[in-house]
Amino acid sequence: MSLVFAGVMSHGPGMRARADRADPALRDPFFATLNRLRERLEESRPDALMVVAAEHFANFFMNNMPAYCIGMAEDYEGPIEEPEWLRIPRRTVPGNADLSRRIIGKVMERVDAAYAEEWKFDHGIMVPLSFLTPTFDLPVIPANINCQGPPLTPLNRAYEFGRAVREACDSVPERIALIGTGGISHWPATPNSGKINADWDREFLERWTRNDRAALTSYTDEETLRDAGQGGFEIRTLVAVAGACEGDTGEVWFCEPIPIFATSGYAAVMNLETEIASIAA
């Protein structure tokens, strides 16, 4: 089969932990948009959801930091944070080790991805799942791009990782949905949490909807840190989804700064029309 859904969304822990403190005029339409995203996902009838996330030192540390890692476990536990703090109960989320193994094997033909048979989900995956699969019953294949411990993988490589993921999805009979999740501009977990560069976010998403590889990968890390904060490094997850959808374009469903969520609340989808087989290797 092929990729049946591709989208991106924000994942700030405040979306659950501090939802009651958000301006309802922004929060309610944002959450309604996420509900629409869930409906689009369900309509695609996926057998599994691959989540390209920006892990936050829940599983990987600088003693052995993979640029890319894909989960290969039967199941996963999350959240690793205090459930009362995140306001998401701790639970077991199903995986699919066999499907993971086949996807990883295919990805490794193009990208040197690590794999992990143990993985604890942090807010970066649990928050999106709580909106997209609120019963947590859809098998998940987690993928992590190191966005925290420099040196970070170049943006061009993140795009290539996405292309490899797409080829892998096309190579298996299962129907795969793909969600990329990361903040755009933000200064998370610092005294500046809530600072958001809305113009930068809109410009980035405009490039994303055009799936303009050159524009998406033109940011230097120095520019991103200056203009979009340390959280801006997480654009790698969105760039990867664009790579998985090379040749397709997307649409932004919602993007507004919600400071108590630490980022713009956003949701966007790619309109999948292009078969990866037609894309030259």
Next chain:
Amino acid sequence: MSLYSLQKLLYDLNRDARVQDEFLSEREDLLARYRLNEEEAAAVRACDVGMLYILGVNGQILMHFAAWRGLVWDEYIQAMKDALAEHGQVRGGIYGAVDGGEGGAV
């Protein structure tokens, strides 16, 4: 190496209940296993989230640690703001404050 070790200790604390138990019952033994300088050891010993921020602990590690120690969100943000006012800018890592730590969503 010191900031690395400091963050490694907090990383281990964040994800391993056995390390958390040791932190609560045999804190000095735990601290001795990591290559911390005196300032770092004192900050961990006191669960001084503000000082840990100044020492350069990555915010994603620190936020998680603060939640485990029971700090609510506003207390966590305020601890960092207070430490910035007392000690000045963050000394390492990539989670330094901008705009003097002003603003934010508290």
